[in-house]
Amino acid sequence: MTTELLDTPVTGTLALDLRGLRKSFGTVRAVDGLDLAVRPGEVVAFLGPNGAGKTTTIDMLLGLAEPDEGTVQVLGLEPTSAIAAGRVSAVMQSGGLLKDLTVAETIELTASFFRGTRSPKEVMERAGIADIADRRVGKCSGGQQQRLRFALALLPDPDVIVLDEPTTGMDVEGRRDFWNALRADAARGRTIIFATHYLEEADAYADRIVLVSHGRIVADGSAAQVKSLTSGRVVSASFAGPLDEAALRALPGVQDVEVRRERVIIRTTDSDAVARHLLTATDATDLEIAARGLEDAFLALTTDHAESTGSIA
């Protein structure tokens, strides 16, 4: 079930225009009827659990795989034409770097293969690696190598950058530096689409989250909009003695009760009823009521239960 939240009319040439995309591998429907329109300048997170169809969609976006059905246009062109014209670049997860070259040599060598690229100095600055220009690639951290791949992708000065899980395996600091460099560059108007299964990355760095599950889009909007698709609140409290979980589950609106050590966490559509019960019928203390986060929306929207019942709309 698709939940289209962005209601601004789509006008002008789209950065990305995917229509009715389908792709199967044997009996596996990797992409199962996917429509997506991305406007120039948007930073879009393509978020979904393992096997949701993100990489397959990105491969079709980059002309690396042919759709069984549907069409893909990048800046109004076939993907391969857009890439040949230097208007779209990809940042891949691994490979493609020579460990004995320095950062600057890697960029200079790549630039020498093409005509009319941006200057190596400029792309290093944009990718935040000018200070490590003389470092050998083999000595760079995972995050620095990924920023180098980003610098290489910037060489043709593309209008669109596509990244497939670019920060997998990087530590927190490396991921933050990578995204800060990317975000700063995106502020200049480049369109960016990245696949991720890190919720916090999607939340922190994308203007728009496209949530995919089983090859289909199940939610599409800002992080706040996607979060708001899961109604209700999370009530939590500490308790010292035994807790009657069954009594909590029986309260109106309660969807889920979880006990973590001495704290109980209750997902509910009626937080008042839960709070009243906890404070009057139990010895619970430190009560907190919070809006549901992106993780809750992610789980609710991508579980088989939500899909098969169509309960999220």
Ligand SMILES: Nc1ncnc2c1ncn2[C@@H]1O[C@H](COP(=O)(O)OP(=O)(O)OP(=O)(O)O)[C@@H](O)[C@H]1O
């Ligand atoms: N070349 C292939 N041959 C067979 N099955 C494939 C192939 N590529 C992908 N699949 C299957 O298609 C489905 C979608 O895979 P895809 O890699 O697109 O998902 P993903 O969302 O990128 O997942 P992940 O986050 O794990 O990378 C999965 O069930 C996967 O096993």
